[in-house]
Amino acid sequence: MKKNLTLYFTCFLFLFAFSSCRQDGPAPIRNVKAGPKLLRAQAGSSFTNYAYISNQKQKSLGSVYTKQVLVAFASGLSAEQEQAILAQYGFVKEAAAEQVAMSSGQLHRVALADGLNPGQVEVALQELAGNPQITYAAPFFMNGDELLGLTNEALVTVEAGGKEHLQELAKQFNAEVLPSNGSNLYIVKLDDNSQGNALAFVNYLQGKKGIVQAEPDFVVSLSR
Known part of the structure; x- marks a missing residue:
């Protein structure tokens, strides 16, 4: 009797250990080496819905x-x-x-x-x-069927004589205004020292003096 109980208990431990190692459902980052922050961002959690404002209208990117x-x-x-x-x-x-x-x-x-x-x-x-x-x-x-890659550039149109206002706003954002071709359209470059990406910069410019329009520049390609 004692021998049978020992065998039963051993089988129970084996089955428990096997079931503990089994993964139920999808493992979103299985076999992907990542830090603990990445591991904590599990499937089913809420995600950020991105948007920017252009011509006083909000454009959603999801x-x-x-x-x-x-x-x-x-x-x-x-x-x-x-x-x-x-x-x-x-x-x-x-x-x-x-x-x-x-x-x-x-x-x-x-x-x-x-x-x-x-x-x-x-x-x-x-x-x-x-x-x-x-x-x-x-x-x-x-x-839709396109991919929009958020680049490190924003396209900004200013009023006549509005270049200085843009330069000051870009300086406050830690961004760089690139030389223009003589028009009122300027390219503003952002990097990891800036206060945000191109979406954040475009939203930051809304309603600012001397700014006519601001748009993030996207790399457009077909979805893969």
Whole structure:
């Protein structure tokens, strides 16, 4: 009898241990090496709905796209060094990033690991932006069949003689006004030292003196 009880108890422990290791349901970031903040951004949590104001109307972008992000690297890095930086992050699917030419320099389209949710992508962007060799990190958004990548530039139209007002506003935001081609349209560059990304800057300019219109500049491509 004692022998049977011992056998029964041993089988019970084995079944308990097996069931404790089994994962029920999807594991959004399984096999993705990530920090504790990324792990805590679990599926089912609330996500940020992004929007900006243009011509006194709010344009909604929804939550971030989960398969790609845009980054800019510090100047002077080789392609191999850039790939080595991205390879440090387990949530990056491919270290080789596609380049996107902008007025202020190169951006890189970075593919993310499968299974991330929008909240996890937001945390991943924070981790990328915290790297001193990465000067900008921003999301993509879905717009029908198109992908809108939020670049590090904003397009700003000013009133005649409004350049000085824009320069002062950009300085307060830690952004840089690039040289104009002689028109009243200016490109403003943002980076990780700015107080926010292009969406935040555009919203910051609303109602400001000398500003006619401000729009974030997007990289537009077909969804993948």
